[in-house]
Amino acid sequence: MLSRPIIGMGAVASTGRGVGTLFENLCRGVTGHAELRGFDRTRFRAQHAYEVDDRPVAGEDVPARATALLVDAIAQAAADAGLGEDLSGIPVLIGTGLRELRSLELWWREGTDLDDTGLHFGTALRERFNADVTHTFSNACSASLYALALGSDLLAEEGDHAPDTVIVAGVDVLTESMYGLLERVHPTPPDRVRPFDRDRTGVLMGDGAAAVVLGRETGGGRTHALLRSVAVNCDAFHVTAPSPEGIAKAMRTAYDMAGVKPKDIDLVMLHGTGTLLNDEAEATAMADALGDAASGPLMTAIKSMTGHTSGASGLMGLVMGVTALAEGRVPPTVGLERPVEEAAEFRFVTGDAASASMNVAQLNAFGFGGINAVAIVEAAP
Numbered sequence: 001m002l003s004r005p006i007i008g009m010g011a012v013a014s015t016g017r018g019v020g021t022l023f024e025n026l027c028r029g030v031t032g033h034a035e036l037r038g039f040d041r042t043r044f045r046a047q048h049a050y051e052v053d054d055r056p057v058a059g060e061d062v063p064a065r066a067t068a069l070l071v072d073a074i075a076q077a078a079a080d081a082g083l084g085e086d087l088s089g090i091p092v093l094i095g096t097g098l099r100e101l102r103s104l105e106l107w108w109r110e111g112t113d114l115d116d117t118g119l120h121f122g123t124a125l126r127e128r129f130n131a132d133v134t135h136t137f138s139n140a141c142s143a144s145l146y147a148l149a150l151g152s153d154l155l156a157e158e159g160d161h162a163p164d165t166v167i168v169a170g171v172d173v174l175t176e177s178m179y180g181l182l183e184r185v186h187p188t189p190p191d192r193v194r195p196f197d198r199d200r201t202g203v204l205m206g207d208g209a210a211a212v213v214l215g216r217e218t219g220g221g222r223t224h225a226l227l228r229s230v231a232v233n234c235d236a237f238h239v240t241a242p243s244p245e246g247i248a249k250a251m252r253t254a255y256d257m258a259g260v261k262p263k264d265i266d267l268v269m270l271h272g273t274g275t276l277l278n279d280e281a282e283a284t285a286m287a288d289a290l291g292d293a294a295s296g297p298l299m300t301a302i303k304s305m306t307g308h309t310s311g312a313s314g315l316m317g318l319v320m321g322v323t324a325l326a327e328g329r330v331p332p333t334v335g336l337e338r339p340v341e342e343a344a345e346f347r348f349v350t351g352d353a354a355s356a357s358m359n360v361a362q363l364n365a366f367g368f369g370g371i372n373a374v375a376i377v378e379a380a381p
Contacts, residue, residue, distance in 0.1 A: 002230075002257065004152050005223040006377070008083070008167075008213030009319045010076025012069050013306045014050040014206050018076060023323045026331035027353035031305040032206060033192050039176050045189035049174055050206030050307025063103035063112055067124045069209035070094065070171040074129070077167060077211035082221065087129040091163055093151050094121050094136045095143030095170040097311035097367075102175045109176075121171075140367025141271070142232070143311035144170025144210065145375055148318070149230035155216045169211035172310035179205055185240070186276065193308065194335035195272030195301035196279045196343050203273045206307025210315040218381070225322040228360075228376040229257035235370035241277050243370055247285035250372040254362070255289070258376040262293040265376075266358035267324060269317035271366050272301025272333070273308055282364065283342035298356060300349045304334040314365030318375055321361040325379040330354045 009019050014032020016022040032050040038061040041047050052069065055062055078087060100119045107114035117123045122134035139146040151166040182203055183189055190202035214227065231254035235246025255262065271282055287294045302320055303309075309316055324330050330349045339348060363375040 002152055002228050003218065004155055004227040005215045005218045006212050006225045006227055006322060007215045007221055007223055008077040008081025009224055009322065010073040010080065011210040011316060011319045012052060012072050013208040013309060013316065014052050015305050019319055019323060023320055023327070026302055026305055026320060027329055029305070029332055029334050031334055032307060038174055044180060044183055046183040046204065048191060049179065049204050051174060052207040061102070061106060063106050064100065064118055065102065066100050066171050066173045067118065067121060069173065069207065070121055070169055071124055071128055073209035073211040074167060074169050077213050081213040083213065085129060087131040087167065089133065090131070090165050090167060091133045091154055092125055092131050092167045092169065093147040094134065095147035095311045095315065096136060096138055097140050097143055097172050098175055098178060099136065099138065102173055105176055139371050140369065141310055142314055142365040142367040142371045142373040144168070145230060145314035145363065145365040145373035146232055148315065148375060149232050149373065151214055152227060152230055155214060164216045166214045167211060168214060168315065169209065170312035170315040171209035172312050173207045174205050192335060193274040193303050195270065195274045195304050195333055196283065196339050196348070197336050198338045198340055200274045203275045203308045206309045208306055208309030208312045208316055210312055210319045212315065212319065223380045225325060225380050226378040228260070228378050229254045230373065230375045231257055232373045235372065237370045240368055242281040242366055244281045244284040244288065246370050247282060247366055247372050248288040250374045251285060251289035254374040254376050260360055260376060262290040263296060264360050265290070265293070265297045265362050267321060267330060267361040268297050268299045269321040269361060269363045270299055270301040271364040272303050274303065278366070280340055280342045282366065283340060287342065295345045295347060297347065298330050298349055298354055299346050300330050301333045302331055304336065314363060314373060317365065318363045318377065321363050322377055325358050325361055328355055328357055330356065
């Protein structure tokens with residue numbers, strides 16, 4: 001059974017920079033939904049996204065934005081944990097779906113200068129933090145929770161070279177190729193992300209990065225929460241259609257690893273992409289895994305405000321879930337008016353943020369190809 005303290009956190013998304021600011025904005029229902037800024041809207045049926053507004057000139061994209069957001073989130077988390085600017089010897093594990101694909105697109109389409117060493121996040125992390133142990137994992141939309149599982153495994157190692165601290169991060173930004181793919185897969189161009197609503201039209205991408213610092217043992221400093229488990233599997237059911245059975249299996253494994261029962265779950269940070277297949281599959285899996293306790297936990301889907309931040313989304317949900325446990329508040333799912341039948345008995349937070357005393361949260365992240373990840377965290381003692 002895991003009990004790894006989360007001792008530092010950082011995040012940036014279209015709805016705000018910094019864990020506190022981002023959480024407050026989500027609780028207020030602030031959304032990053034806006035017209036596309038980074039590339040030519042005339043090429044696409046969909047016209048909106050959830051972008052971090054950090055480009056010097058509106059409508060003109062720049063390379064290395066994913067790297068910049070990643071460095072920002074890691075710097076926040078490291079400072080929060082009191083690690084300073086020198087991260088030498090500390091493993092940094094990064095989950096991402098697309099890495100710096102946007103930089104490559106700009107080179108191909110616009111002739112933007114491209115230094116291939118900049119396609120590796122490790123280059124920037126070494127320059128900024130002297131980080132000499134970096135690893136990047138591309139596991140679609142569950143990438144950052146997969147990285148979290150690997151990070152917790154590292155802390156279980158024994159011996160003189162076993163780390164006492166690990167940094168785990170996730171990042172992704174909009175790319176033309178993925179944006180075009182996601183808008184074309186739906187019969188109607190998506191206008192906004194409305195998870196679990198019967199009238200949803202699909203998913204839209206968002207920029208984002210999140211990072212956490214894990215320690216080996218509790219004590220000796222500030223602890224935001226305890227990581228109790230991270231369960232991962234790959235059911236390989238279908239390239240794009242999720243398997244409720246595979247998802248439910250990941251959930252039950254997470255409960256067993258954490259030593260909790262379904263009735264112990266107080267909060268679920270849902271994957272909630274707003275796609276036509278994923279929401280029903282996730283709801284079916286949740287009902288299966290929770291059983292008689294399905295109407296117990298509060299549930300929310302923050303992609304309704306941040307958009308789908310791809311490989312960063314799992315860790316983004318974890319950081320916001322940990323903050324919800326500490327604050328006793330849960331951000332709403334914006335735009336959810338008529339829940340799908342499979343989720344009819346769930347306690348969705350809609351409208352205003354909900355206030356509640358909570359101790360255990362579940363964080364979901366599921367990706368193409370049946371790459372499933374579920375984490376369980378417990379409020380700090």
